[in-house]
Structures are given as structure tokens and as C-alpha cells.
Amino acid sequence: MFDGDDIRVWIMARAGSWRAIVNNVAALRSQRQATVDEALNAVEAYRGLARDLATARRVVPNSRTTAGLESLYRQIHTLISRRPQGGWETIRSALCLDIPKVTRELRVPILSMALLMGVSALAGWWLIATFPTLIGMFASEDMIEHVEQGHLWTEGLINVVPSSMLSIGILANNITVSVMAFCAGIFLGLGTLYLIAMNGLMLGASFAFVHQHGLACALFEFIIAHGPVELSVICIAGASGVALGESIIRPTGLSRRDSFQACAHRIGPLLLLCAGLLIGCGLIEGFISPDPGFPMASRVTIGAAYWLIMWSLLTGRLFVKRIAE
Amino acid sequence: MSEQQLRVQSLTGVDLTLKIAGPGTRSYAFVIDWHIRLLLACVWLLVAAVAQVKITWRTHDGLISVLPAAIIYFLYHPVVEVMTRGQTPGKRMAGVRILGRDGGQPSTTALLLRNVFRLIDSLPATYLVGLTTCFLTRQRVRLGDIAAGTLLVLDNAAAEASLLRIELLAANSKLSLDALELIDQVLERWDSLESANRARVARSLLSRLDPKEDAANLAHLSDAKLRDMLQAHLGSDAAVNHV
Numbered sequence: 001m002f003d004g005d006d007i008r009v010w011i012m013a014r015a016g017s018w019r020a021i022v023n024n025v026a027a028l029r030s031q032r033q034a035t036v037d038e039a040l041n042a043v044e045a046y047r048g049l050a051r052d053l054a055t056a057r058r059v060v061p062n063s064r065t066t067a068g069l070e071s072l073y074r075q076i077h078t079l080i081s082r083r084p085q086g087g088w089e090t091i092r093s094a095l096c097l098d099i100p101k102v103t104r105e106l107r108v109p110i111l112s113m114a115l116l117m118g119v120s121a122l123a124g125w126w127l128i129a130t131f132p133t134l135i136g137m138f139a140s141e142d143m144i145e146h147v148e149q150g151h152l153w154t155e156g157l158i159n160v161v162p163s164s165m166l167s168i169g170i171l172a173n174n175i176t177v178s179v180m181a182f183c184a185g186i187f188l189g190l191g192t193l194y195l196i197a198m199n200g201l202m203l204g205a206s207f208a209f210v211h212q213h214g215l216a217c218a219l220f221e222f223i224i225a226h227g228p229v230e231l232s233v234i235c236i237a238g239a240s241g242v243a244l245g246e247s248i249i250r251p252t253g254l255s256r257r258d259s260f261q262a263c264a265h266r267i268g269p270l271l272l273l274c275a276g277l278l279i280g281c282g283l284i285e286g287f288i289s290p291d292p293g294f295p296m297a298s299r300v301t302i303g304a305a306y307w308l309i310m311w312s313l314l315t316g317r318l319f320v321k322r323i324a325e
Numbered sequence: 326m327s328e329q330q331l332r333v334q335s336l337t338g339v340d341l342t343l344k345i346a347g348p349g350t351r352s353y354a355f356v357i358d359w360h361i362r363l364l365l366a367c368v369w370l371l372v373a374a375v376a377q378v379k380i381t382w383r384t385h386d387g388l389i390s391v392l393p394a395a396i397i398y399f400l401y402h403p404v405v406e407v408m409t410r411g412q413t414p415g416k417r418m419a420g421v422r423i424l425g426r427d428g429g430q431p432s433t434t435a436l437l438l439r440n441v442f443r444l445i446d447s448l449p450a451t452y453l454v455g456l457t458t459c460f461l462t463r464q465r466v467r468l469g470d471i472a473a474g475t476l477l478v479l480d481n482a483a484a485e486a487s488l489l490r491i492e493l494l495a496a497n498s499k500l501s502l503d504a505l506e507l508i509d510q511v512l513e514r515w516d517s518l519e520s521a522n523r524a525r526v527a528r529s530l531l532s533r534l535d536p537k538e539d540a541a542n543l544a545h546l547s548d549a550k551l552r553d554m555l556q557a558h559l560g561s562d563a564a565v566n567h568v
Contacts, residue, residue, distance in 0.1 A: 008495045008502070011491055011492060011495045011502070012495055015489075015491065015492030016492075018488055018489070018492075022488070022489060046337065050335070053339055054339045060502055063502060063506055064484070064491065064506045064509075064510070065488060065491050065506070067484045068486075068488025068489075070484070071480075071482075071485055072484075072485055072488065073341060074341055074342070074478075075485075077341050077428050077429070078424060078429055078430050081427065081428070081429030081430065082429070082430045083429075083432055090433075165391075165392075168392060168395075176444070179441055180444055180445075182441070183441065183442055183444050184445070186442075186445060186472075257471060260471065260472065261471065261472060261473070261474045264438055265435070268434045268437065
């Protein structure tokens, strides 16, 4: 058993080593990389500190000494388990391996989301074609007024708002919608299904409405450059959200929480790529789509080329080929 | 509310104890960060205005005035959390930091994920979903933390200072460790305690440390004298820090 004097002797004997560890931890925390020797010293200090902490918990529980050792032990534990700085290699690995893998896994949900969006769009079209007065549910009064006067609401947009600001507004909105479609998956996937169905319904309703006023071709011309990627990304985000919901309903890990967490981590890089693609969509929608100077052929080319780039990124073909070479 | 703790197994066999921050500390850190990002965004707008950049929608000038301010305001949390590995200035001031559930440093993906889920946590307003989840979960986490596998833990930097100080105390005094730490804490908080309360605590401590001390005599001692007597028990070198 330890008595008062033993504890004093023990503290005096170990205090020097604690002081050294406090200084080492402060130094290691401030530097991004450590040498092998520094890392080995930290591991050795970690072991020593574990022994001291176990002793302190037994002989002086609830003391400031034990609290100090707990704090130091936690800090050195965090330092030792620090992940290496991946940098470009991490991004490369995500593009070559992680994203293509998760895209393959989500193939069926992506197609299902595309189908849901297509069916919802048809339903929206039918709804407005049958009951034209219901367009007020899907479009603002401004938009309806524009179309009834024979103009698309997108006409002259760049005369009102500069392209740069327009792009920022659009890409911020698109990213919010996509991220929301993913996050809404937490409500057992139902939130995602609702968002995708509503987007499809609005798309179909808008097309039916402009078709009634002979402007369907103009709207198609407006969206063809950015639409394919934008709609695809929304479907991918929706599929990710559904997978998130499924991970809660049918957990694959130890618990629903673990399963949800693992699914979110697996899908994370794909979502980041989607955000990047939506930035591109926003730029096209702000600078190219509303500009009447771009003929239909160039819009189709841009739309198709951008979609192919997206497909190559999702399947990993763009980078895997280069690595093989 | 009692302090929440999480025990994490480590390679050494000695469990790691993480003190989990509650909704109050979490909100406190958020409010500080919110003020910082609002202030930074406003400063940028002010700088742009002073530089006579017109903030109008009809010119391209909005791009260099409104856009950076919006970026500062909306991307503050993800960018600063990734750069500082989970300790924004607000969290630092509130004495908390983000850690993984294994006690390790969170990855960039984890930090970005917990920020992506702010969209849901902030619904319908004022982070109601996030706060409700914090109150309902055992580890006081919001949905973003559940998705990312992170925790907000108390980061007690002062604890290490006391660890260094205990060596000095143990070398200069023959008192037991409990008594030393108690006297040290009382002296440390001396100025923040009410005069009557600290005198009562000091008398109680002194009578226990030296049972021969006359209680009536102690009752007549002044505040400064009581403090001096406590400092004398710590030894001359250790007491210097409290003068």
C-alpha cells in the first residue's frame, strides 16, 4: 500500500518525465510532421504515462495529479493516432478507388432515383396538361407572368444579374439541394424520396406549362448545357441519401449508429465530387445557358462533354487509365 | 447535469477517459464562432465599402465584396475545423475540441461530413434538431457528429499546469498530497472567493492541518494573515506563485 510519503517520493521520481512529456506534446502539436525518432519517443512516453496514470487512478483518485495525467494521456493518445497527411495522394486515391467503388455500389439506387425523377416528371407533365390552373403550385407568379407573355423567365437574365453573381446563386442553391437530398436520407430515406419526387414533379410541370405556350424548345435550349450533369448529380445525391436511410433500417455494422457512420464515410468523397461538379454546372448556368450568343449545337456539345467528364470521374476511367500508362 | 464521460480502450490497456461537452458548452463555443465569422464578414464588407467598391447587382463588383463575405460566413466552420484539426477559435475559448470516438484526431472527411449535416441540424431554426439530438443522445452529439463519428470533448489545458506544479508542492512541503492540492486550489481561487467564505474555508483548513491551533485565535486573524499561514504550509518556493 502507498502512504503519504510513498506518494510524495513517486511524484518526485516521475515529475521530471511528466515535464518532458508536456514539452514534447506541445512541440509535436505545433509541427505537421514528426521524425521516426520523435514518433518512437512519443510511443515510449505514452506507455510510461499509461503506467503512471494507472498508478495515480489507484492511489490518488479524484486528485489534480490524476486529472493532469488524464489530460496529458488523452493528448498524447490523440497525437499518436494522428492520421498521416495524405495531400494529393488522398485525393488521387479517392478519385481512382473510393469514388468508382461507391458509384458501383450505388448503381441500382442511382437508376432508381433517375426512374423516380422521370416518373415524377411525367406525373407533373400530366397534372399541368390536365389541370393547367395548378401551375401556381409549382411556379412563382413572376415566372407564370413571363411565360404567359411569351417569354421564358430566363430571358435577359444576364442583363439583370451579372453572370458571376448568377453562377454563385445557382451553384449555392444546387449544392444545397443535393446536400439536402443526401442528408434527408437520415429520415429513413423518406426525406430523400420526397425531395427527388418534388424536383421531378416541378421539372415536368414547368415543361408542360412552357409547352402550352410554345416555349418548350426555348427551355430545352436553356437547360441542355448544364441540365444533364445537374439532374444526374441530384439523382446521385438522392441515391446516397437512400443508402444512408437503408444503413439505418438494415444496419450492416455492430449497431445502427455504426452502420450509419460507416455509410456516411463511404459516401463522403462521392458527395464532395458532386459538389465540385455542381460548381461547374453553376458556372455553365450563369455564363453560357442564359447567353443567346451560344447556338444550340454548342450547348448540346457542352452538355454532352460535361456529362462524359462526370461519367469518367464517377467510374474512375479518367485516372485509372493514366496510372496504368 | 452530471459530467458525461466516455471510456475508450487504448493499446496500453489503460482506458482513456474523455469528458464530453454538454449542449451548454457546445452552444457557447458556437455563439463565439458565430460572432467571429459575422465580424469577419462585416469587416470585409466594410473594407470593400471603404475601398469605394460599389455593392450593386448591376456591376461585377459584387463578386469582390459580397462573395468573400459570404464565403467567410458560410465556409468558416468547415475550413477552420479542417485547418485546426477540430478546434476553431470559439471551441478553443470554450475549452472544447472535436475528437473521433476512438479518442483520435478526426479525419478531413469526418470534419467535412459533420459540417454537411449542419443543414439538417439547423432545421427548422436555431439548431433545434441538433440541440434536441444533443439532449437525447448519451454522448451529447448532434446528427453531424453521429454521421462523422466525432465527439466534442472538454480540453482541460490547466490540468497539465497543475501536473507540473505538483512537483514543486511535493518538494517543499511534508503535507499529504490531498492537503497540498486543497490548499493550492484555495490559494489559486483566493481572489475570486468572497471574503467571508474564503476566511471560513481557510480557518477550517488550518484547524485540520494543525489540531493544536486555537479556534478562537484563528477567528481573530485577518484575511491576509490567514492567507500567509496557508502559504506557509505550501513551503516558501511553492507559495511564491500565489503572491
